[in-house]
């Protein structure tokens with residue numbers, strides 16, 4: 001049998017948000033590659049080799065996985081959420097683009113997963129109900145000046161903004177800087193959602209306003225959604241408020 005490579009999205013964390021296609025693809029792999037905590041989510045199968053690595057080693061992991069597939073193995077690379085959103089599918093494509101010609105002939109399948117912003121949005125209502133965009137706040141792979149420019153453009157264009165990779169030990173100030181920048185363009189009562197480890201046992205979801213939002217409310221497992229001027233909250237007795245962005249612009253909030 002010739003080798004193949006699947007890049008599989010595991011969803012945000014809980015088993016019930018793993019797709020049936022992902023489950024089948026995981027079962028048919030001979031070798032699994034991935035960041036250790038993601039591999040830990042995959043049920044162990046006899047005879048399946050698991051090769052974990054650090055989360056900063058994405059391109060090396062992609063090359064190793066492609067080399068194994070080129071040698072004839074059925075290989076799977078696992079990714080949290082969706083593999084095409086700030087994750088391994090692009091790393092695999094980059095490795096193919098710059099790698100040996102034989103890698104272009106491989107059977108490559110990208111298996112989508114539920115990405116974090118969708119899981120976080122679903123917890124509070126429908127904040128992504130109108131136009132939105134997603135940005136990685138990490139300046140590891142792009143200059144910080146680009147992040148600022150894109151944030152400003154998104155806010156002034158009226159997009160709801162989902163921020164991935166909002167903060168880390170090596171990037172402690174960027175999220176507060178982003179909030180400061182957004183305060184210059186958005187109303188003070190703009191809703192901000194901090195969705196941490198959503199669908200996992202240690203999930204924590206908080207809704208606040210742009211005035212009160214602080215970087216310290218987030219960590220590496222948090223996806224932050226910043227509403228647009230249209231995003232609003234419906235108060236409910238004995239239930240948490242529903243946060244949503246109306247499908248049509250200009251709908252009155254009163």
Ligand SMILES: C[S@@+](CC[C@H](N)C(=O)[O-])C[C@H]1O[C@@H](n2cnc3c(N)ncnc32)[C@H](O)[C@@H]1O
Nearest residue numbers: 081082085087115116164165197198220222223
């Ligand atoms: C490298 S990105 C990978 C994104 C992933 N491919 C996806 O589609 O969700 C990692 C970021 O995803 C977000 N994230 C991952 N899992 C999450 C979860 N269960 N709840 C909230 N945010 C999560 C956080 O912003 C984290 O910093």
